[in-house]
Amino acid sequence: MRKNILILTLTAFGVLQMASAGDITGVINFKGAAPAEKELTPIKDDPNCAAMYPGAAPQTKFYVVSANGELADVIVSLKGIPGKSIGASAATATLDQKGALYTPQIIAIQTGQKLVVKNSDPVVHNVHTKPTANPESNQVQMQGGADLNYTFDKPEMFLKFQCDVHPWMFAWVSVFDHPFFAVSGADGKFAIKNVPPGKYTLEAMHRKLGTQTAEIEVKGDGAVQGFTFEKK
Amino acid sequence: MNNKYQPALFWFAVLNAVTTFLLIGLGGLVTSHEAGMSVPDWPTTYGYNMFVFPLDKWVGGIFYEHSHRLLASAVGLLTTILAVWLWLKDSRKWIQWLGITAFLLVIVQGILGGLRVRWILDWLGVPHGAVAQAFLVLCCAIALFTSRWWQKSETEKQISVPRGLRSHVLFVTLLIFVQLLIAATMRHQHAGLAINDFPLAHGQLWPATTPEAIADYNAHRPVGTIGNPITAFQVSLQMVHRLVAYAIFLGIVAAAMLARKKLGGDDALAKFAWFWLALLTLQIGLGAWTVWSNKAADVTTLHVMVGASALLVGALWWLMAARRASLTEAMK
Numbered sequence: 001m002r003k004n005i006l007i008l009t010l011t012a013f014g015v016l017q018m019a020s021a022g023d024i025t026g027v028i029n030f031k032g033a034a035p036a037e038k039e040l041t042p043i044k045d046d047p048n049c050a051a052m053y054p055g056a057a058p059q060t061k062f063y064v065v066s067a068n069g070e071l072a073d074v075i076v077s078l079k080g081i082p083g084k085s086i087g088a089s090a091a092t093a094t095l096d097q098k099g100a101l102y103t104p105q106i107i108a109i110q111t112g113q114k115l116v117v118k119n120s121d122p123v124v125h126n127v128h129t130k131p132t133a134n135p136e137s138n139q140v141q142m143q144g145g146a147d148l149n150y151t152f153d154k155p156e157m158f159l160k161f162q163c164d165v166h167p168w169m170f171a172w173v174s175v176f177d178h179p180f181f182a183v184s185g186a187d188g189k190f191a192i193k194n195v196p197p198g199k200y201t202l203e204a205m206h207r208k209l210g211t212q213t214a215e216i217e218v219k220g221d222g223a224v225q226g227f228t229f230e231k232k
Numbered sequence: 233m234n235n236k237y238q239p240a241l242f243w244f245a246v247l248n249a250v251t252t253f254l255l256i257g258l259g260g261l262v263t264s265h266e267a268g269m270s271v272p273d274w275p276t277t278y279g280y281n282m283f284v285f286p287l288d289k290w291v292g293g294i295f296y297e298h299s300h301r302l303l304a305s306a307v308g309l310l311t312t313i314l315a316v317w318l319w320l321k322d323s324r325k326w327i328q329w330l331g332i333t334a335f336l337l338v339i340v341q342g343i344l345g346g347l348r349v350r351w352i353l354d355w356l357g358v359p360h361g362a363v364a365q366a367f368l369v370l371c372c373a374i375a376l377f378t379s380r381w382w383q384k385s386e387t388e389k390q391i392s393v394p395r396g397l398r399s400h401v402l403f404v405t406l407l408i409f410v411q412l413l414i415a416a417t418m419r420h421q422h423a424g425l426a427i428n429d430f431p432l433a434h435g436q437l438w439p440a441t442t443p444e445a446i447a448d449y450n451a452h453r454p455v456g457t458i459g460n461p462i463t464a465f466q467v468s469l470q471m472v473h474r475l476v477a478y479a480i481f482l483g484i485v486a487a488a489m490l491a492r493k494k495l496g497g498d499d500a501l502a503k504f505a506w507f508w509l510a511l512l513t514l515q516i517g518l519g520a521w522t523v524w525s526n527k528a529a530d531v532t533t534l535h536v537m538v539g540a541s542a543l544l545v546g547a548l549w550w551l552m553a554a555r556r557a558s559l560t561e562a563m564k
Contacts, residue, residue: 046292124289126272128352130460136352138272140279164270165292210451232451 022222024192028074028184028204031230034065040168048123049100049166060168061105062208063231070188071206071229073106075157075174077181078192079201079213082155084178087113094118095161095171097125097141102161102171104183106207111177115150117161119143125169130160134175138164158207172207195222204229235323237380244317245375248310252371253540255307256364258300260536263419264529267293268357274346277301304342311338314374327377334374337367354420361416365409365540369547376551385559391499392560393553397490401505401553404483405546411476412539418469419532426466428454430523433471441467454526477516480542484512501553508545515542 037059043049044057064072087110096103098120109115117127119141127148128138133156139148152159155177163169174181182190195218204227205211216223262268270293271277277285277298282305290298311334318331341363348356376382418426433439434449441464450461484505491505518535525531 048291123291124278124294126270128269128272138269138349138352140272142278164267164297165294167266167293208451 021194021196022218022220024076024078024180024195024202024216024218024223024225026076026190026224026226028071028076028188028190029226029228030063030065030069030071031228035063035231037062042168043100043166046100046166052099052121058099058101064186066186066188068188070184070186071209072184072186072188073104074184074188074190074204074206074227074229075106075108075181076184076190076192076202076204076227077108077174077176078178078195079203081180081200082177084180085111085113085176086179087111087151090179092116095173096120097127097163097169100163100166100169102163102169105171106174106183107171108174108176108181108183109152110179111153111155111175112151115152115173117141117148117150119145119147124165125163126165128162128164130162132156132159134159157205174205235383237383238321238378239380241317241321242375242378242380244310245314245371245378248307248314249368249371249375251303251307251310252368253537255300255303256368256540257533257537258296258303259361259364260533261529262296262300263357263361264527264532264536265293265296266422267296269349269352270294271297271301271349274301274349301345304345308338308342311335311371318374318378322378324377327374330370330374330377334367334370337363337370341367354422357420358413358416361419362409362413365412365543368540369544372544372548373551376548382555385555390556390559391495393491393501393556394494395557397487397494398550398553398557400483400490401487401546401550404480404487405543405550407476407480407483408539408543408546411473411480412543414469414473414476415536415539418466418473419536421460421466421469423460423462423466424453425523425527426462426470428523428526430520433474434467438471439467474519477519481512481516484509501549501556504545504549504552508542508549511538511542511545514538 039059040057043053061073066072090110090113092114093107093109094116095107096118100121100123119125122143124143125141126138127141129136129150131152133154134152141148152175155175157174158172159175161171161173180192180195182192184190197218197220199215199217202214202216202225203211204213206229209229209231212227212229214225214227216225273279275282278289278294280286282298282301285298315331315335319328322328341360344356344360344363347353348360427433427439429435434445439445446462446464446467449467453462488502488505488509491499491502495502515535515538518531518538522528522532522535
C-alpha cells in the first residue's frame with residue numbers, strides 16, 4: 001500500500017514537471033557571406049558514383065547557410081546535466097547512405113538510443129566509426145544489404161562516421177547522456193522540448209565555426225535564445 | 233650445392249625485390265588515399281576469398297586495398313620460393329638463414345597488415361610501414377649477395393673504403409630509416425597536412441604550438457580538408473621531419489664529397505654516392521611538392537617510394553663498401 005502511494009506520488013510529480021516544462025527555441029544565424037564549399041570531384045572518378053551525378057558533382061556541406069542567413073547543422077544543448085538519458089526508449093535515429101553521401105550529415109542522439117545506418121545506394125560501402133570515447137568499429141554494408149544498428153554508451157561530440165571506399169563520405173553523430181538537445185534545421189530554427197523550469201547554460205556548437213554559450217532561464221512558457229556565428 | 237653465381241637465382245631475387253618495391257608503392261597509395269580500412273575484413277575481402285573477389289567490386293578505396301593484398305600475397309609466394317631456393321641451392325649458411333629471415337618477416341608483415349584492419353588500430357600502420365622498409369632492404373641485399381658482382385669480386389682488385397666513410401654512410405642510412413619511421417607516424421595520424429606551407433611553417437620559421445595557435449591552424453585549413461583536426465604533436469612532428477631531412481641531405485653531401493676524395497671520381501661507389509645525393513635532392517623536392525599540392529595522393533606516394541629508394545641506396549652502398557673492406561683485409 002505504502003509502495004503504491006509512493007509510485008503515485010512520483011508519477012504525479014513527474015506529470016506536474018512535464019506540465020510545467022517548457023521548450024527552448026531559437027534561430028541560429030550566420031553573419032557575412034556563406035563560405036565557399038568545395039566540389040567533391042573524386043565522386044566523378046568512381047564510375048558507379050559518377051553515374052548518380054550526371055551533372056555537376058555535389059559539394060561539401062560544411063556551412064549550410066540559407067538565403068536569409070540562417071545556419072543549419074548547429075547542435076544546441078544544455079550543459080552540465082549528465083546522467084538523464086532516456087535513449088533506450090527514444091525513437092530510432094537513421095543515417096542513410098544515398099548518392100554516395102551520408103544523409104543527414106549532422107545528427108544528435110542519446111546514449112543508448114538506437115541508430116540505424118542504411119545503404120540506399122547501388123554500391124557497396126563500409127561504415128567506419130571514428131569515436132573518441134566509444135569503441136571504434138568498421139563494418140561491411142553491401143548494396144541492398146541489411147541495415148546496421150548502433151548504440152553508444154558514452155557521450156561525445158561529432159563522432160565521425162566515414163566510408164573508406166568513398167573517402168568523401170562523412171557524417172558526424174553527437175551523443176548526449178540527456179534528451180535536452182536539438183540540431184538546427186535548414187531555416188536555422190531549433191527547439192529543445194520539455195525542459196524543466198530552471199537556470200541553464202545553453203551551448204551551440206558548429207563543427208567548423210566553434211562553440212557559443214548563453215545563460216538562460218526556462219519558465220513555464222519556455223525560453224527563446226538565438227545565436228549568431230561568423231567565420232573568423 | 234655451390235656458391236657460384238647462379239643467374240636464375242639472382243634474377244629471381246631481383247624479381248622479388250622489384251615486386252616488393254612496387255608493393256611499398258601500392259601500400260603508399262593505400263594510405264595516401266585513406267583506403268586502409270576500406271576492406272573491413274581480413275583475410276577475406278567483403279566475405280569473399282580474396283583471390284576470387286569479383287572485379288566489378290574493385291571500386292574506390294577497395295581497389296587500392298585489395299590490389300595491395302593481392303600483390304602482398306604474390307610477394308609472400310615469391311619470398312617463400314626464394315627462401316627454399318636459397319636453402320637448397322646456395323651453400324652459404326648465412327644466406328640460407330637470410331632467406332628464412334625474409335620468409336618469417338613477410339609472414340609477420342602480412343599478419344601486421346591484417347591485424348591493423350581487424351583490430352582497427354591506426355598505430356599498427358607505423359610498424360607495418362617500418363617492417364616494409366626493412367623487408368625491402370633485406371630482399372635487395374639478398375639480390376646483391378646472389379649477384380655476379382658479389383661472388384666474383386673476390387678475384388678483382390678493389391679500392392678499400394675507409395672505415396670512417398663507411399661508418400658515416402651507415403649513420404646516414406640509419407637516420408633515413410628513423411626519418412621513414414617519423415614519416416610513417418605522420419601518415420598514420422590521418423590528419424592531412426599539419427603544416428600546409430613550405431619552406432616556412434604556418435608563415436613562421438618555427439610555428440607556434442599553443443592551443444590558440446592550433447585552433448587557428450584548424451580554423452584556417454584549406455576548404456575541403458576532411459581529415460582529423462591537427463594537433464600540436466603533429467605540427468612538431470612535421471618540423472622534426474623537415475629538420476631530419478636537412479640533416480640527411482647534409483650527411484649525403486658529405487658522403488658524396490668524401491667518396492670522391494677517398495675513392496676517386498671514377499670509382500663506382502663514388503658515382504653511386506652522387507646518385508644518392510641526386511635522389512635525396514629529388515626527395516626534398518617531392519616533400520615540398522607534397523605540401524604545395526595539399527598532399528596529393530600520387531605526389532605523396534612518389535615521396536614514399538623515393539624515400540624507400542634513398543634508404544635502399546644507402547644500405548646497398550654500405551654493404552658493397554663493407555664487402556670491399558673485407559676483401560681488402562683478406563688480401564693483406
